[in-house]
Amino acid sequence: MTSSAEPTVDLQAVDRILATHPRERHALIMVLQDVQQQFRYLPRTALEHVADALAVPRSHVFQLATFYRAFSLKPRGRHVCTVCTGTACHVRGAVRLVEKLERDLGVKAGGTTPDMNATLETVNCVGACALGPLVILDGTYHGNITSAKLDKVMRGVLGRTES
Numbered sequence: 652m653t654s655s656a657e658p659t660v661d662l663q664a665v666d667r668i669l670a671t672h673p674r675e676r677h678a679l680i681m682v683l684q685d686v687q688q689q690f691r692y693l694p695r696t697a698l699e700h701v702a703d704a705l706a707v708p709r710s711h712v713f714q715l716a717t718f719y720r721a722f723s724l725k726p727r728g729r730h731v732c733t734v735c736t737g738t739a740c741h742v743r744g745a746v747r748l749v750e751k752l753e754r755d756l757g758v759k760a761g762g763t764t765p766d767m768n769a770t771l772e773t774v775n776c777v778g779a780c781a782l783g784p785l786v787i788l789d790g791t792y793h794g795n796i797t798s799a800k801l802d803k804v805m806r807g808v809l810g811r812t813e814s
Contacts (some may be wrong), residue, residue, distance in 0.1 A: 658726075660694045669704050670673050678711045679715060683722060693740040706766055720774070728763045728770040730808055732756075737776030740783035744797075748784055749773060755805065769809060 654755055668685045672678040682705070686697050693716050702712040716722045732752060736745045749760055752771050756764055763770040782794025786801060793804050 660696045662700050664689055665697050665700050693728045728767050729795045730769045730789050733772045735777045735785040739780035740785055743784045746783040
C-alpha cells in the first residue's frame with residue numbers, strides 16, 4: 652500500500668482519446684502516447700481503463716508502459732529536460748551539465764520539481780553524437796551546449812534559472 656493515493660483521473664478525457672483511435676490492440680501504443688500527453692504520465696486508472704476498452708489484458712498494457720522509456724508511471728513536470736549521457740556527450744561534459752541542472756532545479760536526475768514545473772532525465776544516447784553534449788528540452792534538441800547556453804535555454808523555456 653502506498654502512502655498517497657493517485658490523483659483523480661478524468662476518464663472522460665481517456666474516452667475522448669480512445670474515440671480517436673481504432674478500438675484494437677494495434678492502437679495501444681498510440682493511445683498510451685496520447686494519454687501520457689494528456690496527463691504528463693500514465694496513471695494506473697487510465698491504464699486499466701484503456702486495457703478494458705481495447706480488450707487487452709491489463710498485464711500487457713502495464714508491460715508496454717514499463718518497457719518503453721518514453722512512458723512514465725510517475726507524474727512528470729510541465730517541462731521535461733533530458734540530458735544525453737552517451738559516450739560522445741559524456742566526454743564533452745554531459746555529466747557537468749547534469750550536475751548543474753540538479754543544483755539549479757533542486758532535484759536529482761529522474762526527479763521532478765515539487766511545483767511540477769520541470770522533470771530532469773538522462774538517457775544513454777539519442778543518436779545525435781555530433782551535437783554533443785546534447786540537452787533536449789520539451790522535445791527541442793540543443794546541441795553543443797555549454798553552461799552559459801544551458802542557462803539561456805532554461806530561462807527561455809522555464810522563465811527562470813537558479814544559477
